[in-house]
Amino acid sequence: MYPKLTIDIQKLKSNLDGVARITKDQGGCSLMIVTKGLCADPVMTEMVTRHPAVDFLADSRIKNIASYADSARKAGKQTLLLRLPMACEIEEVVKYADISFNSEPETLRLLDAEAAKQEATHKVVLMIDLGDLREGIFFENEQDIYDTAELILSLKNLELYGIAVNLTCYGAIIPKNDNLSQLGEWAEKIEKKFNIKLQMVSGGNSSSIYLIGKGELPEKINNLRLGEAFLLGNDTAYGSKLPGTTDDALILEAQIIELKEKPSLPIGEVGVDAFGQKPYYEDRGIIQRAIIGIGQQDTDIGSMEPLDGQVDILGASSDHMILDVSKCGKAYKVGDIVAFKVGYGGMLKTATSPYVEKAYR
Numbered sequence: 001m002y003p004k005l006t007i008d009i010q011k012l013k014s015n016l017d018g019v020a021r022i023t024k025d026q027g028g029c030s031l032m033i034v035t036k037g038l039c040a041d042p043v044m045t046e047m048v049t050r051h052p053a054v055d056f057l058a059d060s061r062i063k064n065i066a067s068y069a070d071s072a073r074k075a076g077k078q079t080l081l082l083r084l085p086m087a088c089e090i091e092e093v094v095k096y097a098d099i100s101f102n103s104e105p106e107t108l109r110l111l112d113a114e115a116a117k118q119e120a121t122h123k124v125v126l127m128i129d130l131g132d133l134r135e136g137i138f139f140e141n142e143q144d145i146y147d148t149a150e151l152i153l154s155l156k157n158l159e160l161y162g163i164a165v166n167l168t169c170y171g172a173i174i175p176k177n178d179n180l181s182q183l184g185e186w187a188e189k190i191e192k193k194f195n196i197k198l199q200m201v202s203g204g205n206s207s208s209i210y211l212i213g214k215g216e217l218p219e220k221i222n223n224l225r226l227g228e229a230f231l232l233g234n235d236t237a238y239g240s241k242l243p244g245t246t247d248d249a250l251i252l253e254a255q256i257i258e259l260k261e262k263p264s265l266p267i268g269e270v271g272v273d274a275f276g277q278k279p280y281y282e283d284r285g286i287i288q289r290a291i292i293g294i295g296q297q298d299t300d301i302g303s304m305e306p307l308d309g310q311v312d313i314l315g316a317s318s319d320h321m322i323l324d325v326s327k328c329g330k331a332y333k334v335g336d337i338v339a340f341k342v343g344y345g346g347m348l349k350t351a352t353s354p355y356v357e358k359a360y361r
């Protein structure tokens with residue numbers, strides 16, 4: 001059945017080998033693999049769980065973590081919730097995540113009370129915002145950072161496991177030696193003030209891995225959290241390809257349902273499209289237009305690359321995607337399959353859509 005996302009587990013495994021060589025062997029960090037980009041696909045997470053280089057499995061959704069917490073723990077890996085817990089999911093967080101990222105005193109108190117109830121110790125990583133302006137205590141609010149660390153240390157069923165920063169995802173700020181060094185300094189200040197040792201100083205996601213190759217990851221950083229680098233082989237700071245990885249472990253295929261010669265410009269008064277946007281069309285004269293059975297509901301058309309380089313993506317509505325196949329060497333016909341590599345947005349949406357079949361290789 002189509003549309004179909006084919007996941008090449010062997011290629012993902014070599015990507016994992018590749019990022020492990022950089023992160024662990026070269027960078028001296030522990031390795032956290034982030035599963036959310038593929039919606040914690042069970043075959044992918046099983047491979048990750050079995051891989052000896054992986055120390056932590058992480059996701060932003062507790063539902064995803066719940067699906068693999070048991071097997072990950074049996075394999076000796078810890079599970080971690082990357083997104084700050086919602087008050088409504090505290091019970092599941094304590095149950096399925098060994099560790100969670102936090103920044104709010106109210107949430108920390110809820111976690112402590114729930115951990116007491118479940119007779120567990122829940123590990124907490126305190127998030128510090130170094131300027132990307134998503135989650136974490138703003139780095140200039142020193143007292144707030146110390147007070148929150150002190151609160152965690154005072155709560156009996158919580159353990160202050162470490163500190164972390166996230167960059168690039170929202171503010172698009174690139175991790176560098178100077179901003180990440182501040183995280184290292186914060187780790188040292190907290191360790192000194194409270195006379196403790198932090199297990200984890202987590203220096204970011206797939207946008208931080210490039211610093212290892214340049215020898216610029218600060219000494220004190222001892223963990224990276226990798227989703228896209230592992231799934232798509234991308235350094236997301238500058239968009240370069242990571243050595244030892246491929247970008248075609250995930251292939252999306254869709255089937256042609258109509259193939260006709262038509263003009264490239266719509267005819268009549270132009271209003272707005274299915275998503276309220278006023279479209280712009282380039283006049284290419286009469287072209288061969290192929291419609292494939294996939295749409296905006298299933299994918300992000302700006303995040304797909306046809307394997308046939310002569311196929312041109314023109315646009316899509318919810319359930320139809322339109323291609324210009326005029327310049328193709330191959331003579332496409334109705335029923336043919338068109339294949340694409342996907343980027344992060346395309347991967348996320350196809351993995352989430354119940355209309356996209358999954359297959360493994």
Ligand SMILES: *Cc1c(COP(=O)(O)O)cnc(C)c1O
Binds near residue numbers: 036037206207236
């Ligand atoms: C999604 C996420 C990651 C992984 O990001 P990639 O760019 O896919 O490596 C790491 N940390 C946090 C907090 C995240 O939300």
